Amino acid sequence: MHDESERARADAATLNAAAGRTWALVAVAVALFCIQVDFFALNLAIPGISEELGVTPSAAQWTLSAYMLAVGCFFIVGGRLGDVFGRRRVLLIGITLFAAGSVGCALAPGLVWLVATRIVQGVGAGFVFPVSVAVISNVFPKETRARALGAAFGVANIGTALGPFVGGGFTQGPGWRWIFWLLAPLSALSLVIAVIHVSDSRDVSVPRRLDLIGCFTIVCCLAAVTLAVERGSAWGWDHARTLTLLGIAVVTGGLFVLREQRARHPLIDLKLFRNIPFVLVTGMGSVANMGYGVTVFVATLYLQGVRGLSPLMAGVVFLAPALVVALTGPLGARLATWMRPTVVMVLAGVIAGTGMTALSLVNAWWLYVPVFAWCGLGLGLGWTFSSVATQQVVAPARAGEASGVLLTFLVTLGAIALAGAAATITAMTPERPPEAVYDVILRVGGVVILAASAVVMAVRQWLVAHDKVAASV
Structure with missing residues (x-):
């Protein structure tokens, strides 16, 4: 009888632990979903913000610039804060800041207030993203970690898919403020679940000092x-x-x-950059994210400027590639069970490079949308799986640090790529029609991603052949 009661208690404890991990995953996934919706929705809301607040589109662009500024600055700090002081605490602070910023944005009486609250949102997102990855890496055992990360990014990428549709729909409908009114209660829900179910973890090998x-x-x-x-x-x-x-x-x-x-x-152990698999994954993920940002930017200009679609209809066209991107989280986790991390990244690069090149060659709608989706598959898999792959090649104790470094590279280099694309369009459009310039940018991007894939694969094969890294990476 005593053995049976002990066994029952052990089974109950196992079930409670599994339920706690599931709810922690839900909290993280909802938070990441809100961040992705926010980022991809507001791009299509800039004209509406400009009109309602009585400012120029260039001034309204500060709502995006200020957010990117805050996010890019706090990935590394947020990730290391979680490692040193506790990931649960930093996650809760980040979600709270994001939710409060969302309410502030919805109530903003003018541009200055809106930009200020966007900075608050950005700091919150800068804390949430790297700490979320670290929370999952430390809550789930190694056997299920990749699947859990894939599920979290799958939910987050649904936000990527819905973002343009939400932004275009709300801007044409009840107004851009409803983007933030949607995010505020969802963020609050994530916060409540995290308070109850997310357990704490930290890097116990270092003192609580930043x-x-x-x-x-x-x-x-x-x-x-x-x-x-x-x-x-x-x-x-x-x-x-x-x-x-x-x-x-x-x-x-x-x-x-x-x-x-x-x-x-x-703050960052520079020895991290001697970890060649981490460098390869980070580099390939950064190139994929640069391609993703440029492709979305160029496609938005093409659909609205050349095809003459409304923001809402442009959002509808974006649903096909964005839904494919949403599937790349679970897909990457499944591939990780029987393919090496760097090989998955190279596969993503090949799909993305061929997709970007093909997208520059098609005009017919019946072909444009599926090619756009194929492009989204490769680009989405590249930048999504990089967060999973880095957790497979670094120690869980420094998961937040590694995630923060990766995300900083993704966002900073992505912004540089967007700026380069915008400058190229400005410089070339007087002599060429816009659609021809867009095609050139896509082709160059495709070639760059394919070349990066070849380099990563060649370096990996050389390292394995010379016993510099294990064949499992």
Whole structure:
């Protein structure tokens, strides 16, 4: 009888632990869903914001620039805060900031208030994203970790799919403020579930101390480069403000590296960059995310400027590739069970590169939409699976740090790619029709991603052949 009661208690404990992991996954997935909807919805709402607040579209663009600035600056800080002080605490703070920022955006009486609350949202998102990955990596055992991460990013990518549709629909319908009224209660729901079900974890090998000098220098560096890239087209790339910001980025970036080499407990352990599989995955994921941002940007201009579609109808066309992107989270997790992480990344690059190239060659609707979806499959798999793959090649104790570094590269290089695409369009459109310029950008992007895939595969094969890394990576 005693053995049976012990067995019953053990079974109950196992069930409770499994239920707790499931609810933690739900909390994280809902938070990531809100962040993705927010990011991809507001792009189509800029004209509505400009009209309602009585500002120019260029001024309204600050609602995107300020958010990107905050997000890009706080990925690394947020990830390391979670590792050092506890991932649960930082996750709750991040979700709270994002929810409060959403309410502030919905109530904003003018552009200044809207931009300020977008910064609050961005800081919250900068905390949530890397810590979410670290929470799942530490809650789930190694055998199910990739599947759990895939499920979380699958739900998040549903937000990617719905974002343009929500943004276009609300902008044409009840108004852009309803984007934020949708996000506020969903974020609150995620917060409640996280409070109840997310258990705490941290890197116990380090003291609860943060490298404040490292935080200051990396935030200054990322803020300067992000602002220069985001506003460079409007100010001019040779303008004093742009050049000054780029100079600040170089100086503070150099100071950050010097600090991290000497700090007793650095914000980023620079030895991370000696982990060749991590570098390969991060590089390939960054290239895929650059391609994703450029493709979405070019397709938006093409659908509305060349095809003459409304924001709502453009959002409908985006549903096909975006829904495919939503499937890449679970797909990547499934592929990870029988393919090596770097091989999955290379496969994603091949699909993405061929998709971008093919998209530049088709015009008929019956072919454009499925090719757009194929392109979304490769690009989405590339940047989504990179978050899963990095967790497979680093220790769980430093999961937040690795995720923060990866996300910083994804967002910063993605912004640079968008700025380059915008500058190319501006420079080439007087001599060529817009659709011809869009095709050139897509073809160049396709070639770059295919070349990156070849390089990653070649480097991996060389490392395995010379016993530098295990064949399992």
